[in-house]
Amino acid sequence: MSETAVSFALNGRPGISDDTRARILNAVAELGFTPNYAARTLAGAGSSTIGLVVARAPESIGSEAFFLRLIAGIQSVLSARHYGLLFQVVPSVEEELDVYRRWSVDTRVDGVVLVDLHQEDPRPAVLRDLGMAAVLVGGPDPQGRLSSVAIDDAAAARLILDHLSALGHRRIAYVAGDPELEHVRQRSQAFMSYAGDADADVVVIPTDFSTQAGTGALAGQLARTEPPTAIVFENEVLAVAGVGVIKRWGLSVPDDVAVVSFEDSVICSAMRPQITALHRQTYHYGSAVAEHLMRQVNGEQVASIVLAPPVLVARGSSDPSAADDDGDLPVSDLLK
Amino acid sequence: MSETAVSFALNGRPGISDDTRARILNAVAELGFTPNYAARTLAGAGSSTIGLVVARAPESIGSEAFFLRLIAGIQSVLSARHYGLLFQVVPSVEEELDVYRRWSVDTRVDGVVLVDLHQEDPRPAVLRDLGMAAVLVGGPDPQGRLSSVAIDDAAAARLILDHLSALGHRRIAYVAGDPELEHVRQRSQAFMSYAGDADADVVVIPTDFSTQAGTGALAGQLARTEPPTAIVFENEVLAVAGVGVIKRWGLSVPDDVAVVSFEDSVICSAMRPQITALHRQTYHYGSAVAEHLMRQVNGEQVASIVLAPPVLVARGSSDPSAADDDGDLPVSDLLK
DNA sequence: CTGAAAGCGCTTACAG
DNA sequence: CTGAAAGCGCTTACAG
Numbered sequence: 001m002s003e004t005a006v007s008f009a010l011n012g013r014p015g016i017s018d019d020t021r022a023r024i025l026n027a028v029a030e031l032g033f034t035p036n037y038a039a040r041t042l043a044g045a046g047s048s049t050i051g052l053v054v055a056r057a058p059e060s061i062g063s064e065a066f067f068l069r070l071i072a073g074i075q076s077v078l079s080a081r082h083y084g085l086l087f088q089v090v091p092s093v094e095e096e097l098d099v100y101r102r103w104s105v106d107t108r109v110d111g112v113v114l115v116d117l118h119q120e121d122p123r124p125a126v127l128r129d130l131g132m133a134a135v136l137v138g139g140p141d142p143q144g145r146l147s148s149v150a151i152d153d154a155a156a157a158r159l160i161l162d163h164l165s166a167l168g169h170r171r172i173a174y175v176a177g178d179p180e181l182e183h184v185r186q187r188s189q190a191f192m193s194y195a196g197d198a199d200a201d202v203v204v205i206p207t208d209f210s211t212q213a214g215t216g217a218l219a220g221q222l223a224r225t226e227p228p229t230a231i232v233f234e235n236e237v238l239a240v241a242g243v244g245v246i247k248r249w250g251l252s253v254p255d256d257v258a259v260v261s262f263e264d265s266v267i268c269s270a271m272r273p274q275i276t277a278l279h280r281q282t283y284h285y286g287s288a289v290a291e292h293l294m295r296q297v298n299g300e301q302v303a304s305i306v307l308a309p310p311v312l313v314a315r316g317s318s319d320p321s322a323a324d325d326d327g328d329l330p331v332s333d334l335l336k
Numbered sequence: 337m338s339e340t341a342v343s344f345a346l347n348g349r350p351g352i353s354d355d356t357r358a359r360i361l362n363a364v365a366e367l368g369f370t371p372n373y374a375a376r377t378l379a380g381a382g383s384s385t386i387g388l389v390v391a392r393a394p395e396s397i398g399s400e401a402f403f404l405r406l407i408a409g410i411q412s413v414l415s416a417r418h419y420g421l422l423f424q425v426v427p428s429v430e431e432e433l434d435v436y437r438r439w440s441v442d443t444r445v446d447g448v449v450l451v452d453l454h455q456e457d458p459r460p461a462v463l464r465d466l467g468m469a470a471v472l473v474g475g476p477d478p479q480g481r482l483s484s485v486a487i488d489d490a491a492a493a494r495l496i497l498d499h500l501s502a503l504g505h506r507r508i509a510y511v512a513g514d515p516e517l518e519h520v521r522q523r524s525q526a527f528m529s530y531a532g533d534a535d536a537d538v539v540v541i542p543t544d545f546s547t548q549a550g551t552g553a554l555a556g557q558l559a560r561t562e563p564p565t566a567i568v569f570e571n572e573v574l575a576v577a578g579v580g581v582i583k584r585w586g587l588s589v590p591d592d593v594a595v596v597s598f599e600d601s602v603i604c605s606a607m608r609p610q611i612t613a614l615h616r617q618t619y620h621y622g623s624a625v626a627e628h629l630m631r632q633v634n635g636e637q638v639a640s641i642v643l644a645p646p647v648l649v650a651r652g653s654s655d656p657s658a659a660d661d662d663g664d665l666p667v668s669d670l671l672k
Numbered sequence: 673c674t675g676a677a678a679g680c681g682c683t684t685a686c687a688g
Numbered sequence: 689c690t691g692a693a694a695g696c697g698c699t700t701a702c703a704g
Contacts, residue, residue: 002674007699016673037442038377039697042680047374049422054404068390068403072425079426084444086385087423089408090415106373108420211606237602240576244608266573267603270547272580338690343683352689375681378696 010035011045034082041107050078050293051109053088055096055116065265066282070137073286074113077294083110097126104130110297113137113289114146117182135293137285138183140304147296148304149289153183155309156278157190160232160260161198163276163312167319169230169258171201173221175214175242177234179206184234187262191232203228207238214238215245222249222257230258230318236265239275243317258318273316280310346371347381370418377443386414386629387445389424391432391452401601402618406473409622410449413630419446433462440466446633449473449625450482453518469632473625474519476640483632484640485625489519491645492614493526496568496596497534499612499648503655505566505594507537509557511550511578513570515542520570523598527568539564543574550574551581558585564593566654571599575611579653594654609652616646 008016009024041047054067071085078085086109090096103109111133114123124145127134139148164172174191177184188204195202203221207213221228233239239261246257253259253273261268264277288307295302314322344352345360377383390403407421414421422445426432439445447469450459460481463470475484500508510527513520524540531538539557543549557564569575575597582593589595589609597604600613624643631638650658
C-alpha cells in the first residue's frame, strides 16, 4: 500500500477504490494506528479538537452543573471520533475573543461551541470573520450569522405558565436573570405576552443572578398589597433562596406562594418541599450540539435546530398534591 | 537574528547572551508573535497543553461547582503561559486510562491533572509508566508515585470537630461519601481518632454520595435511642437533603440537631437556616495545582505540598448565635 | 492505484 | 552568535 492510498482512505478522499479503502481501514483498525494529530494539524488537515470558552464573571455564577453535563454530552460524540475538547474559563468576553483569535492563527481547533449569547454580542461576527466553524448553544442568533441548537425558551416558559394557570394562579412574578442574555429575553417576552393573552397579572424582575438581587426582588413582590401567588425563578439557587425568604415572611410554600424553577438540579429534590422545576435533558442537548458542529466541520451547511421543550417536573413547591417522593427524579435521570 | 537564536530565546535554552535574549523577547512581544503550536509539538518541544480527565459515574454526582472553580484557577496560570486545557469527561476509570494512553502516543499534552484518587487506583502507575508529568489533586499518593497538591483533610475534619465540640456536642455522626476515595478515608480516620481522643460518640456512615443513601443513613441515626446532636455531611447536597429529613422528623436545626457540610456553595447561604460549611479556596487551589504541574513540565522535581486547611464558615445550622446574614459569604468570595 | 517529493513551521545538533 | 540542514509525521498535488 502506498502512503498516499492510506492517507486517502483515512481522510475519506476520492481516488481510491472502495475495496482498497475497506482493506486499508481494516488494517488500520487492527493495528490500532492513529495518525499523529500534530502532524495532521501542521499539514493542514484539521486539529481534531473542538473549543469551548466560558466567560463568566464571579457574579453571574449560576448552575454550573449545566456545563459539566453539557460537556459530558458533547464528549459522547467527540470521543467516538477521537476529537478532544479544549476548554477555557475566562473572566470576560474580551478575553474570550482573544482566545478565538489565538486558536485561529494556530489552527488549534476545528470549531467552537458558543454559549451565553447576549444582546449586541460581538462574538458571532468575530467568529464569522475568522472563518471558524461554530455552533451557538441556545440561540437562534437574531442576526442569523451562526447556526444554532436551541431549546425553545418561549415554549418552556409557557409550560410553567400553563402549570400555574391550571393550579388557579393569576398573579405571577418571574425573578429573571440578566436581561442581556438572549434566553432570558425570550423567557421574559413569553411571560409578558401570556399576561396579555390570559389577562393575568404578570411581573418580570431582572436580576444579575445574585441571591442578593433575587431575594431583594422577591421581598419587593411580597410587600405588595396584592402579592403574587406564584413566583418563578431563573435557576435553582435563586429558587432555594426565594423559599427561605417566603418562609421568613411568614408565608407557606406552596399554600400561600407557589415556587417554580427554570432549572432543575439535585438540590430541587433534596429540598423540602421539593421544588418544581423545568428539566432540560442537558446531556442530550450536548450531544446534539456536538453533532451539529461536527457536520459543519465536515463542510456541511447545517440549518439551526430547535430541540423539544424541557419537561416540567411538578413537585411540592407548587403542587400540593405532589407527594414529595414522587417528584424525586433519580440522580441518574438528571444526568441524561 | 538567526532562526536558531530566536528559537533559543523563546525556549529559554543556553548558548545565547542575556542581552540578545532580551532583545529577541522584546521584538517577539511587540510583534505579537506566537510560535505555531502544532509545529512545536511535531518538533518535539511539547504541546503547550495540559490534560484533565474526570471519570464520574452518574451516581457520584456531587459538587460540580468545585470543578469549574478548580479549572478557572488552573487556567489563571495556564493562560498566562499560553497553555491550553484539554478537558475530558468519561464514564469510567478504564476509559480515563485509554485517554491517557492516546494522549501519550500523540504527545497531545505535556502533563495531566489527576483528581479523585481512590484505593488501589491504577492511574498513578499507568501515568508513571507512560512517563507523563502529572500532579495529583488531593493526595498524597500513599505509595508516593505521583507528586501532589493536597488540602489537609484531617485538619479540615478537626476544624469541624472543634467547632462542634465548642458548642457542646458529644454525639456526632458523619454522613460520608464513598470510602474508596482517598480524601473520604482521611476524613473518616480523623473522625475516628477524635472519638478516641475526646471520648466522644462518633459514627461514620459511608454512602455512595446519593441523597437516597444519605437520607437513609441519617434516618438510621435519628432513630437511635440517643441520636446524635450533630451531623456532618460530605457535601452541600447531602446537607440540604439532611436538613429536610431532620425537619420532617420533627426536630429543629440547630436546636435539636446541628448540621455542618464539608463543602461550601451558594446553596449553603441561600438556605434557611444557612448551613455551616468548610470553605476551600478552590480557585487558589487550582492555581497552586497548575503551578506545581508547570514546574514538573519544565523538568523540575517537585515535592508534594499540603495547602493550608480550609476556613470554617459558621452559620445558623450549627451556631444559634450566628445571625443568618452574617454567614452570608459574598458570591465573589466563593469564587476565589 | 503507486512512488517520489514538497511542504506545513518549528527545534536542534553541527560546523563555522 | 550565525547559517545551512535534517527531521518531526503527516497531506497532497504531480507524473507515472
